[in-house]
Amino acid sequence: MSIDGTSESAPVTGERTEDAHEGGFRTDMMISVDRGGPRYGEFIEKVREFMDRARAAFPSEELVDELIDELTVVNAKLAAVEINEWESPSGTRIDLPARGNITLPPYLVDKAGDDGVQARVTFTRFHLGGNNAAHGGFICTAFDDLLGMTSALATGKVTRTAYLTVNYRSITPLNTELTVSTSIVRLEGRKIFVAATMKDGERLCAEADGLFIALNPGQP
Numbered sequence: 001m002s003i004d005g006t007s008e009s010a011p012v013t014g015e016r017t018e019d020a021h022e023g024g025f026r027t028d029m030m031i032s033v034d035r036g037g038p039r040y041g042e043f044i045e046k047v048r049e050f051m052d053r054a055r056a057a058f059p060s061e062e063l064v065d066e067l068i069d070e071l072t073v074v075n076a077k078l079a080a081v082e083i084n085e086w087e088s089p090s091g092t093r094i095d096l097p098a099r100g101n102i103t104l105p106p107y108l109v110d111k112a113g114d115d116g117v118q119a120r121v122t123f124t125r126f127h128l129g130g131n132n133a134a135h136g137g138f139i140c141t142a143f144d145d146l147l148g149m150t151s152a153l154a155t156g157k158v159t160r161t162a163y164l165t166v167n168y169r170s171i172t173p174l175n176t177e178l179t180v181s182t183s184i185v186r187l188e189g190r191k192i193f194v195a196a197t198m199k200d201g202e203r204l205c206a207e208a209d210g211l212f213i214a215l216n217p218g219q220p
């Protein structure tokens with residue numbers, strides 16, 4: 001442990017020596033419904049539960065010692081099986097909430113087409129901003145990913161966010177299933193203008209509009 005309390009472990013990269021990607025996010029990423037095995041989704045749910053419980057816990061000093069030892073063992077097991085971003089189950093398992101990507105709030109896609117996406121998202125204790133409401137950054141993360149998916153499906157191309165404007169209209173509660181609806185506003189060459197709402201029943205919690213750019217081949 002260094003003096004500022006950070007770990008001295010090597011950063012997690014999972015890089016591969018030969019970099020075959022064409023730039024940006026790949027629409028041809030190695031999507032899968034079985035990578036990591038039939039219990040990979042259950043593993044991700046346990047990790048998400050851990051994130052919630054870690055956020056909510058007030059452990060004793062003894063328990064902190066114990067948990068550090070146990071997590072050191074778990075981290076070593078995971079470090080032994082690191083892989084690059086394109087082939088990792090995380091982010092590519094399209095059968096799992098948020099493609100099995102713990103970075104994203106766990107959303108479930110109900111409908112996805114070239115005119116928009118309908119999804120349900122539930123923020124939990126890990127996503128707490130304050131006073132039982134979701135952190136605005138996680139709301140933005142959900143919008144960014146679902147709008148990125150919207151842009152990719154509408155164009156069949158790899159896209160990146162140029163701008164994303166979020167308006168927070170009312171409190172976004174935790175532990176409540178919210179609906180997210182996205183739509184294509186207009187397409188102008190490489191520019192994809194998109195919009196989205198997040199609702200608790202009929203109540204508008206947040207809305208977003210954004211511009212995504214279809215990347216040129218090889219663009220990072």
Ligand SMILES: CCCCCCCCCCCCCC(=O)SCCNC(=O)CCNC(=O)[C@H](O)C(C)(C)COP(=O)(O)OP(=O)(O)OC[C@H]1O[C@@H](n2cnc3c(N)ncnc32)[C@H](O)[C@@H]1OP(=O)(O)O
Nearest residue numbers: 025031094144145148149152160161162163191211213215
């Ligand atoms: C089923 C499975 C599906 C899988 C789905 C996977 C989903 C994954 C979802 C993941 C989602 C996560 C997504 C993420 O998190 S992406 C991560 C966050 N975004 C970035 O890091 C992007 C950083 N920026 C750039 O790379 C470049 O600036 C880009 C690529 C955006 C444009 O640089 P580029 O050199 O390529 O283009 P250009 O500069 O010639 O501009 C082109 C046109 O656009 C107009 N313009 C540009 N910027 C702005 C602006 N801010 N406001 C208004 N207009 C803007 C510009 O005026 C021009 O217009 P015109 O003069 O032609 O009229």
